Amino acid sequence: MSQAESRSLYEVSREESRTILRLQGDWGQAARPPASRDVAARLGDTGAVVIDGQGLSTGHPRVAAFVHGLGLRLDDADRAVEHRALPSDVAALMALSSAAPPRGAPARPPGLLARLGLRLNRRLVTARDTANLVGHALATTPALVSGRAQTRWRDFIELVRETGAASLPVVTVVNLLIGAVLGFIGAVQLQTFGAGMYLADLVGIASAREMAAIMTAFIMAGRIGATFAAHLATMESNEEIDALRMIGVSPFEFLALPRLAALTLMMPLLFLYGATLAIIGGMVVANIVLGTPPAAFAERLQDAMGLTEFVIGFVKSIAFGVLIALTSCYIGLNAGRNAAEVGRAATRTVVVCIIGIISIDAVAALCTNALGI
Amino acid sequence: MAKLSSNDNPEQGVVVRDLQLAFGDTVVQKDLNFTVAPASVFVIMGVSGCGKSTLLRHMIDLARADQGEILFDGQRLTSDDPRARAALQRRIGVLFQSTALWSSMTVGENVALPLQLHTAMRPAEIRDQVAFKLSLVGLAGQEQRMPSELSGGMQKRAGLARAIALDPDYLFLDEPSAGLDPITSQRLDALILRLRDALKLSVIAVTHELPSIFSIADDSIYLDNQSKTAIAHGDPHELVRNGPDRVQAFLKREPIEADADA
Numbered sequence: 001m002s003q004a005e006s007r008s009l010y011e012v013s014r015e016e017s018r019t020i021l022r023l024q025g026d027w028g029q030a031a032r033p034p035a036s037r038d039v040a041a042r043l044g045d046t047g048a049v050v051i052d053g054q055g056l057s058t059g060h061p062r063v064a065a066f067v068h069g070l071g072l073r074l075d076d077a078d079r080a081v082e083h084r085a086l087p088s089d090v091a092a093l094m095a096l097s098s099a100a101p102p103r104g105a106p107a108r109p110p111g112l113l114a115r116l117g118l119r120l121n122r123r124l125v126t127a128r129d130t131a132n133l134v135g136h137a138l139a140t141t142p143a144l145v146s147g148r149a150q151t152r153w154r155d156f157i158e159l160v161r162e163t164g165a166a167s168l169p170v171v172t173v174v175n176l177l178i179g180a181v182l183g184f185i186g187a188v189q190l191q192t193f194g195a196g197m198y199l200a201d202l203v204g205i206a207s208a209r210e211m212a213a214i215m216t217a218f219i220m221a222g223r224i225g226a227t228f229a230a231h232l233a234t235m236e237s238n239e240e241i242d243a244l245r246m247i248g249v250s251p252f253e254f255l256a257l258p259r260l261a262a263l264t265l266m267m268p269l270l271f272l273y274g275a276t277l278a279i280i281g282g283m284v285v286a287n288i289v290l291g292t293p294p295a296a297f298a299e300r301l302q303d304a305m306g307l308t309e310f311v312i313g314f315v316k317s318i319a320f321g322v323l324i325a326l327t328s329c330y331i332g333l334n335a336g337r338n339a340a341e342v343g344r345a346a347t348r349t350v351v352v353c354i355i356g357i358i359s360i361d362a363v364a365a366l367c368t369n370a371l372g373i
Numbered sequence: 374m375a376k377l378s379s380n381d382n383p384e385q386g387v388v389v390r391d392l393q394l395a396f397g398d399t400v401v402q403k404d405l406n407f408t409v410a411p412a413s414v415f416v417i418m419g420v421s422g423c424g425k426s427t428l429l430r431h432m433i434d435l436a437r438a439d440q441g442e443i444l445f446d447g448q449r450l451t452s453d454d455p456r457a458r459a460a461l462q463r464r465i466g467v468l469f470q471s472t473a474l475w476s477s478m479t480v481g482e483n484v485a486l487p488l489q490l491h492t493a494m495r496p497a498e499i500r501d502q503v504a505f506k507l508s509l510v511g512l513a514g515q516e517q518r519m520p521s522e523l524s525g526g527m528q529k530r531a532g533l534a535r536a537i538a539l540d541p542d543y544l545f546l547d548e549p550s551a552g553l554d555p556i557t558s559q560r561l562d563a564l565i566l567r568l569r570d571a572l573k574l575s576v577i578a579v580t581h582e583l584p585s586i587f588s589i590a591d592d593s594i595y596l597d598n599q600s601k602t603a604i605a606h607g608d609p610h611e612l613v614r615n616g617p618d619r620v621q622a623f624l625k626r627e628p629i630e631a632d633a634d635a
Contacts (some may be wrong), residue, residue: 029540034496061540061572068508093571097508192536338476338521 006034017047022069024055045178047078059087066106068097091254133330136252137260137322143253144261146210150253151261159262163224167270170219175274178211179281180205186282187289196290200300201281208309212275214361215362217320220267221353229349230260232332235344241333260322267321275313309371316364323356385446386411386575387432387543391442392425401427404602405441408561408596411542414569414576414589416609419596420623425579426470426547428596431468432577435547462575463491466536470547473521480507480531481516487538506534510564521525526557530564544568546578550585562588583626595620 009031011022027033040072043049051067067090074081086094089127110118153277186202232255235241241251279301286292298313328349387409387462401424411417417425430436432443434450442449445461453459474483476600484503488494494502507513510530520528529549532619536544562585580586582605586593586609593612594607597619605612605620613624624630 033494033498036501037497062502065502065505066498068505072504089571089573093509096567096571097505097513290506336521340477 006038008207009033010039012039012042014044015050019043019047019049020052021049022052022055023063023066026057027060027066028058029060031062031066032076033062033066036066036073039066040070040073042356043074045077046079048082048086049074050082051086053086053090054084056087059089061090061093063087064090064093064097068092094362114271115260125262129334130330131240132327133252133256137257137326139254140257144257149257150249151258152254157260159258160266162227163220163262164266164269166336167220167223167266168273170223171191171216171274172277173268174215174219175207175212175277176281178215179283180206181212181277181281182206182278183285184289187285191232191290196292197296197300198304199282199286199292200297201304203286204279204301204305205309207278207282208275208305208313210313210361212314213271213317213320214357216274216317217324218354219322220263220270221324221350221357224263225349225353226346227347228325228328229332229335230342232329233335233345236335237337237339239343251333252329256325256333259323259329263321263325264318265321267317267324269273271313271317272310275310288357312364312368312373316361319360319364320357323360327352327356378620383508384609387415387577388417388444388507389432390442390444392428392431392438394424394431394438400608402601402603405594405596407603407606409543409575409577410592412573413591414578416564416586416590416593416607417577417596418581418586418593418609418623418625419600423596424490424583425596429545429547429579430633433465434462435608450602453609454614458514459491463539464542465545466539466541466543467545468529468532468547468549472520472532472553474528474532474535476520479516479518480512480518480520480523480534483531484535487535491539502538505598506538507531509537509568511560526561529557530551533564533568534560537572537574538601540572542573542575544574544576545598546576546580548580548582549578550580550582555584557587558582561590565589583624595623 009023009025011024013020013022021039025031049070051070053063056063063086067086069359072083074083079344083094087165122278140149145213182203183199186199187196190196190199190202232241235255241255244251283294286297331345331349331352335341389405389407393403394405395462405428407415410431417428419425427436431438438452443451444466447459450458450461450465452461474480475486478486481503484506485499488499488502492499493617505514507632508517510533512527512530512534515523515527515531520531523531533549536546544565546565550562553561565576566576566589566608568574576589578585578589592607593605593609593613594603595616596602597604601620605616607616609624612620614621
C-alpha cells in the first residue's frame, strides 16, 4: 500500500542513454515518499541520471534528503547525476549539503586474529594495572598510617560512617535470617538421629567460619563496591580526577586510599557483628523448633567452638574488604567517559567482587584444611 | 534585510506574553513580552545568571511559569491535549548547551531516534534523512562514530543535526558557541544562518558571545539582572548605538559603573 503511494510520487523513463527520474506531487509531511535505495534499484545500471523536480508541488526538505541519498548511491556506482528544475528551497539545501567535506572511507572492522590480539592485550593491561594498584596500596599504606597521605580526614570519617554504621540495618537483617535458616535446616536434619543438641556446633561454626564473612562481603560488594565504582567513574567522566592530578594530588591517595582504609577497618567489625547475630538467629530457632533454652545453647556453643573459628572469619573478612575496595576503585578510576560506562563499572565491580570473594574463601578453606585448623 | 515585522500577522512565529520566571518566591525575570518572527534569528542576551537559559527552558516547556503564556503560531505547548502537544513538540528542535548527545548511541543513531519515534518513515528512508542531515552540518559519513570520538565542534554540529532531524520550524540553541574556538564558532554561526535560510527556521538562541550576537541576530532581547526584566529589544547593531547604557556597555564589552555595588 505504502509502496504504491510512494510510486505515485515519482516516474522513471529513458531518454537516449540517460535515465530521467521525475519527482512529482506533494512530498510534504503527510506523504510517504520513497527511500533512495528503492528508487535506485529502478534506475538501471548505467548511464547518466537526470533528476527532474518540475512536477513537485512543494519544496519540502524531505525531497532534498532523498535527492542527496540518491546522489550518494549513484556516485558510488560512478554514474553522473544532473538536477533539473528542483524547487529553489531544495536547491538551496542541496547547495548547503554539497558544501560539506567529502565522506571518508568507512573504517574496516578488525579481523579475527587482530581481535584476539586486542583482547589479549586488554587482559595484559588489566593485569599490569592491577599489580600496579596493589603495589601502590602497599607502598602508600605507611603514609596513611603515619598521617602523611594526601587524604582528607573528613572524607575518611564519612566513608567509615557510610561503610560501617549505614550498613548495619542490612547486615543485621541478612545475618539474623541466615543464622535462622541454618538453624532450621540443621534442627530438622539433626533431630532425625537425635543429635539436636549439636545444633549450636553447626550454627556457630558455620556462621563464624563461613557464612557471616561471606554474606557480609556480598552485601558490601553490592552496597559499597558498586557505589564507589559509580562515584569514581562519574568523577572520571566529569574530569574531576584530572583536576585532582593538576593540583598535584594523587587520585589514588586522595580517593582510593581512604576507601581502602575504611573498608578494611569496617569489614572485620561488621563480620563480628554479623556472626553474633547469625548465632542469635540460630539460638532463637533452636528454642522454637527444638525447645533448647538459650542458656543451654550458649553453654554448648562454648564447648563446641574456640576463638579459632572467629579468627578465620575475621582474617577472611579483612581480605574481602581489601578486595572490594581495590576492585571498585580500580574499575571506577579506569571507566570510560560516558553515562553507560558508569553503570557498567558498578555492575562489573559487583560481579568481579562476588567471584573474588568465593575464590578467596575456597583458597582459605583449602589452607585451613591442610593446616588442620 | 527584509524582516517580517511582528505586526504583519500577530499569530505567526513565537509570541511571549507577560511571562514571569521564578524559582519559588524568587523572581528571575518578569513582564517579558516579545515576538520571534518566522525565518529569523532571535537572540536572548544578558550577563551570566540573568535568566537567559531559564527563559529558554520555559519556552520549550522544560520548566513551567506561573504567569504568562508562550504561543507558537497561536498554539500553546502547555496544551492539555497530548496529541496537540506532541504535534507541536515535533516542530521544535533543541541544541542543548552540553550537546546532550546520547553517549551510548552512534552519531547516526542519535539523529535517527527522533525519526524512528515520531515519523512513519521506513528504515531506508531514515538512512537517507540521517545521511542528509549529517551532510548539512558537515559531518557526512560520520554515522558510525560515537559521540565521545568527536571533537567539541563536531559534537555541537552532531547535536544540531539531531535538532533538525524532524525538519522543525523552530530551533532553540542554548549557548551554541560555548567552548568553541573562534573559527569553529564562526563556522557554526554561518551554518545557523544558512539553515535559517534553507529550512525557513525561526532560530531562538541564548548567547553572550558578542561576535555571535552580531553575526547571527536579526532581532534580540536583553535581560537585565537588576531590574529583573527585558530593558532592550531590537536589532543588536541598532542597540549598540542607541540602546540603554547597560546594553551598550554589554555590547561594547565596557565595564558597567552601576555594577560596582553588585
